[in-house]
Amino acid sequence: xxxxxxxxxxxxxxxxxxxxxxxxxxxxxxxxxxxxxxxxxxxxxxxxxxxxxxxxxxxxxxxxxxxxxxxxxxxxxxxxxxxxxxxxxxxxxxxxxxxxxxxxxxxxxxxxxxxxxxxxxxxxxxxxxxxxxxxxxxxxxxxxxxxxxxxxxxxxxxxxxxxxxxxxxxxxxxxxxxxxxxxxxxxxxxxxxxxxxxxxxxxxxxxxxxxxxxxxxxxxxxxxxxxxxxxxxxxxxxxxxxxxxxx
Numbered sequence: 001x002x003x004x005x006x007x008x009x010x011x012x013x014x015x016x017x018x019x020x021x022x023x024x025x026x027x028x029x030x031x032x033x034x035x036x037x038x039x040x041x042x043x044x045x046x047x048x049x050x051x052x053x054x055x056x057x058x059x060x061x062x063x064x065x066x067x068x069x070x071x072x073x074x075x076x077x078x079x080x081x082x083x084x085x086x087x088x089x090x091x092x093x094x095x096x097x098x099x100x101x102x103x104x105x106x107x108x109x110x111x112x113x114x115x116x117x118x119x120x121x122x123x124x125x126x127x128x129x130x131x132x133x134x135x136x137x138x139x140x141x142x143x144x145x146x147x148x149x150x151x152x153x154x155x156x157x158x159x160x161x162x163x164x165x166x167x168x169x170x171x172x173x174x175x176x177x178x179x180x181x182x183x184x185x186x187x188x189x190x191x192x193x194x195x196x197x198x199x200x201x202x203x204x205x206x207x208x209x210x211x212x213x214x215x216x217x218x219x220x221x222x223x224x225x226x227x228x229x230x231x232x233x234x235x236x237x238x239x240x241x242x243x244x245x246x247x
Contacts, residue, residue: 003163007038007039007067008039009038009039009040009041009042009043010039010040010043010122011043013043013046014040014043014044014046014047014094014122015046015047015050015122016047016050016051016120017120017121017125017126017127019126019127020092020118020120020127021050021054023118023127024051024054024056024090024092024118025054027089027090029056029089029090030055030056030057030089031056031057031059031086031087031088031089032051032056032057032058032059032088032089032090032091032092032118033059033060033061033082033084033086033088033090033091033092034047034048034051034058034059034060034070034092034094035060035063035070035071035072035091035092035093035094035101035104036070036071036072036093036094036095037071037072037094037095037096037100038067038068038071039095040094040095040122041068041069041070041071042068044070044094047094047120051092059084059086059088060084061082061083061084062083063076063081063082063083064076064080064081064083065081065164072093072095072100072101072103072104073100073103074099074100074102074103074210074212075103075210075211075212076103076104076107077102077103077104077106077107077211077212077215078106078107078211078229079107079108079110079111081103081107082107088115089115090115090116090117090118091104091115091116091117091118092117092118092120093117093118093119093120094120094122095119095121095122096121096123096124098119098128098130098134099212101117101119101130102117102130102134102135103212104117104130105117105130105131105132105134105135106135106212106215108132108243109132109135109139109142109242109243109244110237110240110242110243110244111242111243112241112242112243113243114131114132114243116129116130116131117129117130117131132243135215138215138216138218139243139244141218141224142214142215142218142226142230142244143238143244143245144224145204145214145218145224145225145226146226146230146234146237146238147238148203148204148224149204149206149224149226149231149234150234150235150238152181152203152204153180153181153182153203154181154182154184154201154202154203155174155178155181155182155183155184155202155203155204155205155206155231156184156186156196156199156202156204156205156206156223157171157174157183157184157185157186157205157206157208157228158186158191158196158205158206158207158208158209159171159185159186159187159188159208159209160187160188160189160190160191160208160209161187161188161189162189162209165208165209165210166208167208167209167228168185168187168208170208170228171185171206171208171228173232174206174228174231174232177232184199184202186199191209191213193217193220193221196221196222196223197222202223203223204223204224204225204226205221205223205224205225205226206225206226206227206228206231207225207226207227207228208227208228211227211229213225213227214226214227214230215227
């Protein structure tokens with residue numbers, strides 16, 4: 001079946017709330033990274049002008065999976081996903097909900113320290129702040145999965161055939177990296193968590209689909225789960241002085 005994805009841009013003017021402007025001014029931020037959900041990416045001119053009037057330099061990029069500059073996806077939850085190495089005072093996200101901006105928090109899990117994510121909802125005209133405290137429980141579970149993966153011998157590799165998420169060839173790197181582990185590949189269009197319970201011999205699962213499954217959906221797995229990128233570098237990640245290892 002052919003699938004057509006159509007963007008639905010928000011047509012009304014949007015701006016930073018007074019609360020957001022006052023907060024950025026109070027914190028004396030001078031350099032921020034600006035991102036938004038796709039429906040607001042085409043309409044950030046007023047917000048950019050507000051930031052310039054506050055004396056703030058705007059940094060942004062086009063993340064690897066995004067279709068345009070400043071667009072943020074929930075799966076952009078690794079540092080290199082953002083395609084930028086700029087140091088900034090904070091992230092500023094334009095949009096509603098927490099799913100997308102939490103990606104910016106997860107992207108900092110391997111850092112020694114993190115910066116906050118300021119979320120401005122242009123519809124509700126409200127501001128919220130996201131920090132590592134919002135994901136600390138998930139990070140503790142994730143660290144446990146990393147430790148378990150090191151000693152595990154039977155690995156279940158979850159492969160989706162969805163366009164944009166399929167990583168079968170990349171997953172074969174596991175065989176080269178861990179020749180002593182036995183790998184079992186499970187391929188489907190959708191991931192059914194209940195069906196995974198039919199394979200009790202698996203020690204731990206490696207997720208190759210959306211990386212947020214590995215971070216947010218631990219409770220859906222009877223066994224531990226780890227994202228592909230992290231499983232390929234498990235020892236290195238555990239040896240770092242990072243937020244993840246101090247959590």
